[in-house]
Amino acid sequence: MENLNRRRVLSLGAALGLVSVTAPAKAWAWPSADSVAGSGTGSDPAYVWDDATDPLMASLLDKGLVPSVNKAMASWVNNGDPLPGGLPADLTAHLRQVNRLPSWADSAKLARAADFNRRRDTYLFMLYGLGSGIMSTVIPREARSVYWSAGGADMQDRAAKTFTFGYDLSQLKAFEPTGQFVVTANKTRLVHAAVRHLLPQSPHWAGGADQDIPISAADILVTFHSLGTYVRRRLLDWKVPFPAADQEAFLHSWQVALHLLGVPDAYIPQTWAAADAQSAQVLTPILAPTTEGKELAEELLGLTAQIDLGVTRGFLNEFVRYVLSDEIGDWLGLRRDYAAAALVRTAWPAYILFREGLSPLMPGTFYMVDQFVRALAMLFLNKGSSATTTPITIPTGNRPA
Numbered sequence: 490m491e492n493l494n495r496r497r498v499l500s501l502g503a504a505l506g507l508v509s510v511t512a513p514a515k516a517w518a519w520p521s522a523d524s525v526a527g528s529g530t531g532s533d534p535a536y537v538w539d540d541a542t543d544p545l546m547a548s549l550l551d552k553g554l555v556p557s558v559n560k561a562m563a564s565w566v567n568n569g570d571p572l573p574g575g576l577p578a579d580l581t582a583h584l585r586q587v588n589r590l591p592s593w594a595d596s597a598k599l600a601r602a603a604d605f606n607r608r609r610d611t612y613l614f615m616l617y618g619l620g621s622g623i624m625s626t627v628i629p630r631e632a633r634s635v636y637w638s639a640g641g642a643d644m645q646d647r648a649a650k651t652f653t654f655g656y657d658l659s660q661l662k663a664f665e666p667t668g669q670f671v672v673t674a675n676k677t678r679l680v681h682a683a684v685r686h687l688l689p690q691s692p693h694w695a696g697g698a699d700q701d702i703p704i705s706a707a708d709i710l711v712t713f714h715s716l717g718t719y720v721r722r723r724l725l726d727w728k729v730p731f732p733a734a735d736q737e738a739f740l741h742s743w744q745v746a747l748h749l750l751g752v753p754d755a756y757i758p759q760t761w762a763a764a765d766a767q768s769a770q771v772l773t774p775i776l777a778p779t780t781e782g783k784e785l786a787e788e789l790l791g792l793t794a795q796i797d798l799g800v801t802r803g804f805l806n807e808f809v810r811y812v813l814s815d816e817i818g819d820w821l822g823l824r825r826d827y828a829a830a831a832l833v834r835t836a837w838p839a840y841i842l843f844r845e846g847l848s849p850l851m852p853g854t855f856y857m858v859d860q861f862v863r864a865l866a867m868l869f870l871n872k873g874s875s876a877t878t879t880p881i882t883i884p885t886g887n888r889p890a
């Protein structure tokens with residue numbers, strides 16, 4: 490059984506391009522020497538949450554102060570904005586500590602990352618949206634907590650709010666005073682702290698979860714690997730030109746994002762090699778289907794299918810299988826369309842080769858694929874309806890039963 494499991498992990502990891510090391514370790518074995526801090530206690534981040542934020546948010550929720558906090562925070566948007574008036578004094582004091590870049594942030598790298606995000610936005614939309622977005626539904630803890638939290642009842646709104654994070658991260662001035670990412674990350678950190686207090690009160694969470702308190706530092710690292718680490722690997726697999734300086738800058742923007750989300754520096758990978766090793770340990774072995782995840786995937790793909798992407802649902806299913814593996818496609822019950830599968834597997838590489846100037850021949854399928862990519866990018870940019878991002882607010886309850 491142990492061997493079977495190990496083989497399954499290795500083959501799934503290989504399909505996702507995420508595993509290059511041998512077996513997943515059981516205990517936390519990732520060396521803190523490979524972190525941005527350069528050292529640490531080596532304690533398992535599965536048991537690390539957010540001591541600076543969680544008790545504060547629990548008390549705000551218990552005192553019924555969150556609606557007024559949300560109201561006050563609505564006008565707090567740009568990194569350079571003063572903290573809003575009308576917040577409880579302890580929250581203001583806390584935000585004063587954390588609403589800033591870490592001392593190790595490198596503004597040249599962050600500027601380069603923003604430029605990279607802009608240059609590569611089409612591939613990033615495809616990979617974050619259809620790769621990472623659907624992968625999140627086979628990360629059991631994430632799928633369960635998203636499903637049973639308040640936002641799970643309205644996936645369109647939740648997807649729009651999550652998009653705000655990616656959108657603000659990829660703006661040219663994301664980390665500068667006129668950008669919005671530092672504020673968005675801080676609001677997200679508060680949302681996560683609220684979920685840690687609220688979700689354990691849900692009867693569904695108590696019934697189905699394998700941890701007492703959701704969203705540990707390890708869980709956040711898992712999600713990072715399903716986003717940044719996965720996307721980098723796919724871009725390399727697809728032979729999209731990706732110079733070392735761009736790769737480093739891309740990692741740096743994620744390092745700063747993780748810090749702002751409250752992950753201790755001792756767990757944030759210093760290099761891509763360290764990130765790959767950590768991903769092999771924490772992400773690949775835990776991927777699995779859940780009832781909640783299957784429903785979320787169907788809802789997410791259904792939302793996408795509402796928009797005319799110029800392709801069939803079969804093509805969409807097969808594209809997800811192409812970027813995530815057939816094993817994951819089977820877990821999620823994505824209906825097969827073998828003609829579309831053959832098309833995806835030839836048209837997509839040909840599209841990239843031509844687009845990147847690596848082949849002079851324009852494939853016959855170029856316009857079809859291009860329409861798909863553009864429609865998906867527009868879907869993310871406009872969320873199918875409005876042209877502005879959706880403000881992130883702190884929840885006050887869970888998904889109704």
Ligand code: HEM
Pocket residue numbers: 630631632634635638639640641646647648650651652653654677680681684703704705708709710712713881882884
């Ligand atoms: C909320 C991003 C990790 C569970 C949010 C929001 C953002 C976000 C932007 C606010 C949008 C909203 O309220 O829907 C991220 C990022 C992560 C991360 C960038 C890591 C890099 C996780 C993990 C879990 C999780 C690991 C669970 C295991 C949730 C839940 C909500 C939330 C349950 C609240 C949903 C609601 O009730 O509205 N996250 N998240 N997140 N996140 Fe995360």
